[in-house]
Amino acid sequence: MAASGKVKVGIIGSGFEADIHAASFKILPEEAEVVAVASPTHGHPEALAGKYGIQRVFHDYREMLKEKDIEMITINAPNSLHCAMTRDIALAGKHVICEKPLAMTIEEADEMIDVCKKQGVLLMYAEELLFTPKYLKAKEMADQGAFGKVYLVKQSEKHSGPHAAWFWDMDKSGGGVFMDMGCHGIAFCYWFLGRPKIKSVYCQMGTYAHADKTKGEDNSICILEFENGAVGLIEDSWAKHGGMDDTAEIYGTEGVSYADLHMGNALPTFSGPGYGYAVEKAPSTQGWTYPVFEEHWNYGLPQELRHFARCVRGKEIPRSTGEDGRLVQEVLLAGYQSAGTGRKVELPFRPKGVKKPIDLWWNPAAVR
Amino acid sequence: MAASGKVKVGIIGSGFEADIHAASFKILPEEAEVVAVASPTHGHPEALAGKYGIQRVFHDYREMLKEKDIEMITINAPNSLHCAMTRDIALAGKHVICEKPLAMTIEEADEMIDVCKKQGVLLMYAEELLFTPKYLKAKEMADQGAFGKVYLVKQSEKHSGPHAAWFWDMDKSGGGVFMDMGCHGIAFCYWFLGRPKIKSVYCQMGTYAHADKTKGEDNSICILEFENGAVGLIEDSWAKHGGMDDTAEIYGTEGVSYADLHMGNALPTFSGPGYGYAVEKAPSTQGWTYPVFEEHWNYGLPQELRHFARCVRGKEIPRSTGEDGRLVQEVLLAGYQSAGTGRKVELPFRPKGVKKPIDLWWNPAAVR
Amino acid sequence: MAASGKVKVGIIGSGFEADIHAASFKILPEEAEVVAVASPTHGHPEALAGKYGIQRVFHDYREMLKEKDIEMITINAPNSLHCAMTRDIALAGKHVICEKPLAMTIEEADEMIDVCKKQGVLLMYAEELLFTPKYLKAKEMADQGAFGKVYLVKQSEKHSGPHAAWFWDMDKSGGGVFMDMGCHGIAFCYWFLGRPKIKSVYCQMGTYAHADKTKGEDNSICILEFENGAVGLIEDSWAKHGGMDDTAEIYGTEGVSYADLHMGNALPTFSGPGYGYAVEKAPSTQGWTYPVFEEHWNYGLPQELRHFARCVRGKEIPRSTGEDGRLVQEVLLAGYQSAGTGRKVELPFRPKGVKKPIDLWWNPAAVR
């Protein structure tokens, strides 16, 4: 492997997230280039490779791991596979970028952290909200004292349902929208406040719009209490119409700021005939819409992946790590437990014998 | 007392709320007129009377109750006095409009309902959000099926602190911002959803900005679960800067709507020199501000008071009653209990021996 | 005729504007009541009368003018009839409220003013923007010095086309959207700035979307220069999609304010199934829409008509008069002349022999 030059990257997956990774590396090509993609379904990785000029295609990611020159692998696969893949990648001596959430259980998270440490590779947790330009501006202002002492951070992601069918299957995803998108809000509040200890987690959740397709929750409300007295309020939904929403609000003793990535960035537009693309999950481009522009950039995805490549080259220190992912995992578990018991759950929370997070909502008494 | 003509009204109080009542009756003068005001501090009721051309002034509301021609009394006084005042008014044979929240305890609420019933007078609970034009439009759309089945209703009121000093004194107010403004959100969600039974209440609260002035909470988050499966999320704050906020959001299986009474109605304005008035609790009129217009009308206050006068004349049935106020009271008590225990509290919740709601947060174990 | 009590009103017309008048008098019933309606098409005035409980119906407005108790008549008829109707009403000894624009020519405007003066009745020009709450707030701030010296006032009204077919017919309307809605912006800028003399008028116009239906312009841009150095920029369109727009912007040497009556007041709403009503000219209630609430109130229509009734009782002085309407007429004529010549036209502008304003655009050289 090279110690300089562009970092050579292999992508696991060929769906929505894999496409974003490939596109993002193209937007900021200075530090890394995608040289391979692996995905089991014939035709899928080929399509991605064709679209982005990726030269090597594999149907078994383990074959891709044999490529000597590849230094970094990004995992875009169902949550239930993250741990095993990370183990394989680390054992092949390559750095890992793992999409969120990190794992199904804390045990898995521990294992992922351990194996990467032992193999001397980086485990980088792909939480893009730590790179989102609008959110970085909010944090910059907070750190400059704009809001006095921040006592409440809100983050919310809402749309009409997940990208891939495996999210509906709780054995593959481990949970519904709280698992899928709540993980963003948890990481965001924690990071925004400067990583104070999380004292407690309360969750309310239900399945309101998609009970025909899943037993997972499609709407969740989560309240975090931090040791420094601040509160996080995290709302997520797979049952919200009219296109994706991603917002944060910061409340301090001397100020307030509202960051809205979609309707707050978009061009309010009315079109009779419609047009190409408005925003993720927009049901139509006719009538009034809120088209966004440079979606990847405005989420911070190219910036995130460039950062990770620079970490591989030793130019930066990972801003989001396996340890962050493990903490998020603990909060996810505590959240499901809370939704099942109607009580707030104190951290640390290390339930034993959990197979998948959502079991703690369905059957909270099962926790030892 | 007259059975026709304008309803003659007496106002108890001479502060912020009393002024709003006097102003609101002027805006829609067809059904009622204010003929008297009572407030103990010399000079205060005189000032209000002078401002609005009210002819009779009293320093003891009991004297005002002796006026034969007065048919309806509005109470704008500390929460701790609501019950005794209502009793006196009812015994004087006059109709009661009581500002929110209705009382300190459920026992008081019961007593208020009972005495009014026995005396054959109306007990009208002044929840203006049921008359707010923008919120009425949201409900009209919901009732027309615009959103499919509504599964989440949010309501929030936030500003930098209360109008009168007695709010800081828990013996007079009974609680902080959850008591002061949470009562609006509770009534709103309940009414919006068509008054389904409330199953449970969860609350998180704290004192973040005003600990030097009060032991009451200045920020609260409340989650209601309704029997029909819907959820209410209610946020309130006395620690939010930049002027009053009052918003509602409606989420259904087929749509969503956002109603913002302040920044969402206002004229975004930049002024170097400043000007007369921007909005409740605005710290300044210089720089960027969000001035509102016809504030009373946009809250629905004149419409509410006209409605109550029409109820006295038998032309309409009260839209917001003592029973509504009592239910809100029960939720307030359950909310404080929940904040104290970290658990959601199931309704019905009839704690015995409560002196003031906030005791249940400070000392949740005291409940029998 | 009574000198006290509610002013008895007769409405000429049964279409869109007549309906607004009837509804507006109902919203603020203290000062006036509609007792009669006149409209030639059988069934139409009957429908309006049924909807609003109006007791007398006529098919010839001249018959209505014979009713002794009626004191005030509102004209909601094609522009080409305004002058003759005003003459008839004045000769019947009744006060006149004339919808905008006042007339077809300045000669007509002169005649209307003269006959009303001679008969001792009021000629009130129904320019509702002088009563629009949001715009009043902007003016209040301006008058308080919020913006320093105001050097630019913008006003714009845009929607997808007029309410009634007669607007397309230049013989009845006298002009397109500049005539129909530009008159609002002219009156607004003039009033907002405190009625300074208008020095010059420049107009650009064209027929972009409705050439199949009309020879009138469906989009216009107008620049006014005032003697005090300020500028008015007025934009109007019948070719704008997605629902009605009505906005004003105020620029001063020390500040700025933006007033938006529609998207700036509305509830951003997404609905799959749709619902009752969003806003004037909204093409649909499905998808994203901007529903408004209390439309008449937010335009100031009930307030305007109450004001006019109070003027009849001598309680107020007309805020918008025949003289205002005549000045607007002069600017309309100058605007069409300017669009025809590509030059700004200096005021006073008293072209001779004009039949209808738009002739000056079509054939600017015809002016003597």
Place this chain on the structure above:
Amino acid sequence: MAASGKVKVGIIGSGFEADIHAASFKILPEEAEVVAVASPTHGHPEALAGKYGIQRVFHDYREMLKEKDIEMITINAPNSLHCAMTRDIALAGKHVICEKPLAMTIEEADEMIDVCKKQGVLLMYAEELLFTPKYLKAKEMADQGAFGKVYLVKQSEKHSGPHAAWFWDMDKSGGGVFMDMGCHGIAFCYWFLGRPKIKSVYCQMGTYAHADKTKGEDNSICILEFENGAVGLIEDSWAKHGGMDDTAEIYGTEGVSYADLHMGNALPTFSGPGYGYAVEKAPSTQGWTYPVFEEHWNYGLPQELRHFARCVRGKEIPRSTGEDGRLVQEVLLAGYQSAGTGRKVELPFRPKGVKKPIDLWWNPAAVR
């Protein structure tokens, strides 16, 4: 000079625009790097060099032109110097990026185009709005037919006054805000509509807020008529408070879109203490502000400069050329003439003997 590798860039200037150029090349470093800066005032280029790690500093740009390896020069200097600098750069065999507006006169523009052509170097006109992501999205939608036939394009830039003192001096700038920022709107409308011929120009302008500092106009309104029937409405101001504005609006026969780069992208924020930076020309960071983020990116500046570097390498064709700059120049001249005469000016407009554009406003009869 190299035919591959990063393009080596020299910057003329060390003020506001030069800083933006240096910063922008850093954001997208793949294609070019700044190796030198030249500015006459001692200390200024040194400061810029220090801030961005630029290795070579000159106080006479002609010295910088002797550097063999430099391939591309960007001009950030008073308008009156653009022509002479371009000539020198071209004669030194280097490619030219010239900040807007291109020149003082059409003769200068012609000369710049000619000398570059003769010397075989590119003359690239730095109109960043052709690279602004939000505006690109609007154009993409328009080109997809979202709005039907576009009949009106509006573009506006407004703030409280220019960055450098030389803008106030008409001998150096050639004109006021219409020259400084109107050039953006002219280029934008022309490009957005697909470069149709411009038929006519009308302008209204005045000096409202800065008469103490300049004889140049600080507010301008410009109407363009295109051969395809469309209209451009361009508003610019140096007299607008509360921070920079940059907006575009697109009106078509079947739709409409609003693009707002500042308030429409920003985080609405209230801060008591204030913070680092809100937006260009924001008077304060206290109270309500609209802080923007990644300002250069959201204007498209890094993307623009990367594009120009790629043009030097032959990978792309310049999107904005000297010819575009010359057309803008012609419109600027016509605009001043129009403001002086009160008439719309037909294109082509080739006035003889013009020294600086604003002379045509001050003394329109002087044109031969």
